[in-house]
Each structure stands twice: as C-alpha cells, then as structure tokens.
Amino acid sequence: MLLSKGQKIDVTKGKTLSNISLQFGWLSDSRMSIDASCFILSNNNRCEKDEDFIFYANPNALGGAITHIQVGGVDKEAIKICLSKLPDSATKIAFSLTIHEGEKYGYSMKDVSNMYVKLMDAERNEELFCYEYGSDLLKETAIVVGELYRYNGEWKFNAIGSGFFGGLEALCTNFGLVVEKEDSQEIIKIEEKPVFSSIDLRKKIVQITLEKKKMSHVAARVGLVLDISGSMQPLYKNGTVQEVVERILAVACKFDDNATLDIWIYDNEFSRLNAATERDFDQYVVRNILNNNNIHKFGRNNEPPVMEDVIRKYTIEEDSSIPAFIIFINDGGVLKSIKKVIAEASLKPLFWQFVGIGDSDFEVLKKLDTMEGRIVDNANFIHIKDIASVSDETLYNQLLNEFPLWLKAATDKGIIYK
Structure with a gap:
C-alpha cells in the first residue's frame, strides 16, 4: 500500500504484529551525509530525556526495544521496533530524516530524491506499506517523516512529510531538546522551559x-x-x-x-x-x-x-x-x-x-x-x-x-x- 501525505493508517489493528522495521531510502550526492532518526515522545509530545533520541550515535533505546541500524542495498538505514517491549510512557515515536550540516555545505532537500520509508513486518520480512515524501520540499534540511502512535490500545501511523529549516538542531528544538556544540561535538540536552503552553x-x-x-x-x-x-x-x-x-x-x-x-x-x-x-x-x-x-x-x-x-x-x-x-x-x-x-x-x-x-x-x-x-x-x-x-x-x-x-x-x- 502506498500512503499519501497526511494519511493515517492502522498498523497493528487486526494483525498479530510484534516486531516492525521502518526502512528508509533516498538518492543523493555521495558527498552528502543523510541520517534517519527517531524521537520517543510522551503524552505532551516531548522527548523527555536525551536517551530517547535514537540515531547513529545512540542506536539503542529502552533495553533494545528500538534499534537504529545501517542497511546495505537499496534501503539506507532502518529503525527496528519491538512493540511488546515499549513501555506505556512511550505514546508516540516520531521519525525524521536530516542532512548533516546542510546549511554549512549548501545542501537541502531539493538535492535529495526518491525519499521513502517502508514499514515492514520484521518477522515475516513483509512490506505493509510505503510512504514516498519530500518532493514538495526545497530549502529545508530536515523532515519529520511520520509518527507511530498509540490509539485505543493499538498502533497507527501518520504520514507527515513536514520539512524544517535548521537540520538536527531544529528537529531537537521541535521535540523539546537542545543541541549544544562543544569541541565540534553535538551534545543533546533537555530543554527545561515549558512548551506548548x-x-x-x-x-x-x-x-x-x-x-x-x-x-x-x-x-x-x-x-x-x-x-x-x-x-x-x-x-x-x-x-x-x-x-x-x-x-x-x-x-x-x-x-x-x-x-x-x-x-x-x-x-x-x-x-x-x-x-x-x-x-x-x-x-x-x-x-x-x-x-x-x-x-x-x-x-x-x-x-x-x-x-x-x-x-x-x-x-x-x-x-x-x-x-x-x-x-x-x-x-x-x-x-x-x-x-x-x-x-x-x-x-x-x-x-x-x-x-x-x-x-x-x-x-x-x-x-x-x-x-x-x-x-x-x-x-x-x-x-x-x-x-x-x-x-x-x-x-x-x-x-x-x-x-x-x-x-x-x-x-x-x-x-x-x-
């Protein structure tokens, strides 16, 4: 099934599904560094601690319930999720794609094509749906691709495809985190100020x-x-x-x-x-x-x-x-x-x-x-x-x-x- 922007779809309802994988793919200049990541969010749409931001430098969370891996072949990266291991406090998982230092090197989403995410039944290696996104973006350097969220005890997926300017820093700020640069290293810290008030x-x-x-x-x-x-x-x-x-x-x-x-x-x-x-x-x-x-x-x-x-x-x-x-x-x-x-x-x-x-x-x-x-x-x-x-x-x-x-x-x- 091919999803359209803004579409919401049941993931687990009526299915026996415990392990899923979101597999990301794209085409770009080999000099560009592009990363998939995800944020575990609470009821107030905040990423409550830096360990709940999962990316290449923090590839595991919640005791292995979520794992970020590099993938060979057409798919570039994947985020694997064991749904049964997710705690009740994890009400939503937001998935993103960012261009590393895009502004610095003059790259943006208009330089990336064929972006997609496939949601797979990881146990059966069966594709459940695919969402192609980003064709409407130009100067943005980050994308909120979609969200996996709980509803009435089941999991649903919301296809978003919303672009952001400012790369990783903008995404982290959006979810309540702060990126501080220290000795050329990016450090993720919780932002203490209230949000959405x-x-x-x-x-x-x-x-x-x-x-x-x-x-x-x-x-x-x-x-x-x-x-x-x-x-x-x-x-x-x-x-x-x-x-x-x-x-x-x-x-x-x-x-x-x-x-x-x-x-x-x-x-x-x-x-x-x-x-x-x-x-x-x-x-x-x-x-x-x-x-x-x-x-x-x-x-x-x-x-x-x-x-x-x-x-x-x-x-x-x-x-x-x-x-x-x-x-x-x-x-x-x-x-x-x-x-x-x-x-x-x-x-x-x-x-x-x-x-x-x-x-x-x-x-x-x-x-x-x-x-x-x-x-x-x-x-x-x-x-x-x-x-x-x-x-x-x-x-x-x-x-x-x-x-x-x-x-x-x-x-x-x-x-x-x-």
Missing part, C-alpha cells in the same frame, strides 16, 4: 464547551479550509489568520486521535498544506503560506474544487467510520455551485461549518439550512464580523452548536456509526 488554555475552554454540549467523548477528524482570495490579504499579514489556526487547532486536539489539524487554502486554485500540530503551530501561516512560493494566493474565489478535495481525503484516501468536522473560513460571497457539492456530500460522514467574517452579505451561505435534496442537514453557517474580537468561549460555542445535532441525525440515518 500558549494553546493549553484554549484546549481547556474547548473541553468545557464539549462537556456542556455532552460531546466530551466524541471523536472526529478536523479540517480547516481558509479563504486566501485577494480580500483576505490584510488578515493574513496582520496575524488574524494565524490566530484562527491556533484557535481551531485546540478543537482538533480534543477531537482528533492524533491531535492534528488538516489545513487547506484556496482562491481560484487550492492547496492541501502540512497538518498543524501543537509542536509546529507557531508561525504556521508565515512558514507554510506567506513564505511558500509553491502555492497560489490572493486571487479570486472558487470553492467547489477545494471542497471536493476535502471529500476525497476523508472518504476515499482515508475512508473511516470517524466523522470529519470541517471549518470553512470565508470573507465574501461563495459560488452557488457549492450547494451541489454539499448536497452530494450529505451521504458522507462530513459536517461543514462555514464561518463568514467581514461585512459581506453571504447570501448563499445564509440559505444553507433551507437547502433541499439532502438526506440530513450537513452544513451550518455563522457570521462573525470581527473574528479577532470574539472570545474563545463564544467562538467555540458557536462553532460546535449544530455539530451534535448532525451527529445524531447522521447516526439515525446510518451515515456514521457509534
């Missing part, structure tokens, strides 16, 4: 909102679609859109099994971006949108193509019984053709929460509740003139107002299952 309060507010609406046990995949047409340009540059990403990420952290927020942007074209997490939401808009020359921005609006891609991701690429909660931010009129897309999607486990911002009249969106031709009402619209001035409590209450009604209706119709 800026989103903790919002997660608590979301939790309170969910409890009030009797939704504290609901699981959902969360997607955010952002209008990036010309009229939105000031909101991207003044930080309003970044704030929206952070506020919606808090919802994803409470709903999604891997605490990730899937993100799309659109004008007359659309792009599916790297998912946002608690580790990398800071400056997300600057890094992934404003400084990204590979995406189209500040054109005219055209909603149906991006909506169809959202549907494709959640119902074809990642078909699942877990519903998807899609928050759609728009600051002006949408095309009337979205009604056809919404009507056809009413049979799917997706709920569309449209949020109109600014002074437009939103004529089409105001009529969503009276749309005909749907098996259930699968869309809602709220108008928030100045989203930056609305409190988190008010925003979350409005965002989550009709979602529970749809959950019940969709369950009654057999669209989703308890």
Whole structure:
C-alpha cells in the first residue's frame, strides 16, 4: 500500500504484529551525509530525556526495544521496533530524516530524491506499506517523516512529510531538546522551559464547551479550509489568520486521535498544506503560506474544487467510520455551485461549518439550512464580523452548536456509526 501525505493508517489493528522495521531510502550526492532518526515522545509530545533520541550515535533505546541500524542495498538505514517491549510512557515515536550540516555545505532537500520509508513486518520480512515524501520540499534540511502512535490500545501511523529549516538542531528544538556544540561535538540536552503552553488554555475552554454540549467523548477528524482570495490579504499579514489556526487547532486536539489539524487554502486554485500540530503551530501561516512560493494566493474565489478535495481525503484516501468536522473560513460571497457539492456530500460522514467574517452579505451561505435534496442537514453557517474580537468561549460555542445535532441525525440515518 502506498500512503499519501497526511494519511493515517492502522498498523497493528487486526494483525498479530510484534516486531516492525521502518526502512528508509533516498538518492543523493555521495558527498552528502543523510541520517534517519527517531524521537520517543510522551503524552505532551516531548522527548523527555536525551536517551530517547535514537540515531547513529545512540542506536539503542529502552533495553533494545528500538534499534537504529545501517542497511546495505537499496534501503539506507532502518529503525527496528519491538512493540511488546515499549513501555506505556512511550505514546508516540516520531521519525525524521536530516542532512548533516546542510546549511554549512549548501545542501537541502531539493538535492535529495526518491525519499521513502517502508514499514515492514520484521518477522515475516513483509512490506505493509510505503510512504514516498519530500518532493514538495526545497530549502529545508530536515523532515519529520511520520509518527507511530498509540490509539485505543493499538498502533497507527501518520504520514507527515513536514520539512524544517535548521537540520538536527531544529528537529531537537521541535521535540523539546537542545543541541549544544562543544569541541565540534553535538551534545543533546533537555530543554527545561515549558512548551506548548500558549494553546493549553484554549484546549481547556474547548473541553468545557464539549462537556456542556455532552460531546466530551466524541471523536472526529478536523479540517480547516481558509479563504486566501485577494480580500483576505490584510488578515493574513496582520496575524488574524494565524490566530484562527491556533484557535481551531485546540478543537482538533480534543477531537482528533492524533491531535492534528488538516489545513487547506484556496482562491481560484487550492492547496492541501502540512497538518498543524501543537509542536509546529507557531508561525504556521508565515512558514507554510506567506513564505511558500509553491502555492497560489490572493486571487479570486472558487470553492467547489477545494471542497471536493476535502471529500476525497476523508472518504476515499482515508475512508473511516470517524466523522470529519470541517471549518470553512470565508470573507465574501461563495459560488452557488457549492450547494451541489454539499448536497452530494450529505451521504458522507462530513459536517461543514462555514464561518463568514467581514461585512459581506453571504447570501448563499445564509440559505444553507433551507437547502433541499439532502438526506440530513450537513452544513451550518455563522457570521462573525470581527473574528479577532470574539472570545474563545463564544467562538467555540458557536462553532460546535449544530455539530451534535448532525451527529445524531447522521447516526439515525446510518451515515456514521457509534
């Protein structure tokens, strides 16, 4: 099975699987030094001690539960994992690829091709899936390839492929470690300062909102679609859109099994971006949108193509019984053709929460509740003139107002299952 970026897949569910191997391969100039590694993470997404960073200079961890080895042949390096030996404290393992001193020698990920990771049943030497990544990267010198994480007592894999600038040091900082250079040797040390505190309060507010609406046990995949047409340009540059990403990420952290927020942007074209997490939401808009020359921005609006891609991701690429909660931010009129897309999607486990911002009249969106031709009402619209001035409590209450009604209706119709 070939995975796509952002796809999550069961690894152990329904299988007798105790020993796995993640095998990394790539093509590059022989003068480049490229290394695979992994970080053992706790519940707060931190690498709690330097021994939990496994790479060529620290090849073994947890009494041999995880081993880094060099591989001959097409595969370059491998990380072998004995799942039965992993302690309960190891809730997630993040896998990475770095170019050693890439900035110093002028190398970056655009100089590397055919990057992949294969997950193997190590006992049977059987390939379970392969993830090819990195073709969208340019000047980055490190990649978070993917994550192996626990969910309901089973292991799943999340295909990420997110690039970082700054090589090993950037990766370590991302996971709560500090790289200090001493006599030309890299020394990994724990960073003592707290991390991710800026989103903790919002997660608590979301939790309170969910409890009030009797939704504290609901699981959902969360997607955010952002209008990036010309009229939105000031909101991207003044930080309003970044704030929206952070506020919606808090919802994803409470709903999604891997605490990730899937993100799309659109004008007359659309792009599916790297998912946002608690580790990398800071400056997300600057890094992934404003400084990204590979995406189209500040054109005219055209909603149906991006909506169809959202549907494709959640119902074809990642078909699942877990519903998807899609928050759609728009600051002006949408095309009337979205009604056809919404009507056809009413049979799917997706709920569309449209949020109109600014002074437009939103004529089409105001009529969503009276749309005909749907098996259930699968869309809602709220108008928030100045989203930056609305409190988190008010925003979350409005965002989550009709979602529970749809959950019940969709369950009654057999669209989703308890």
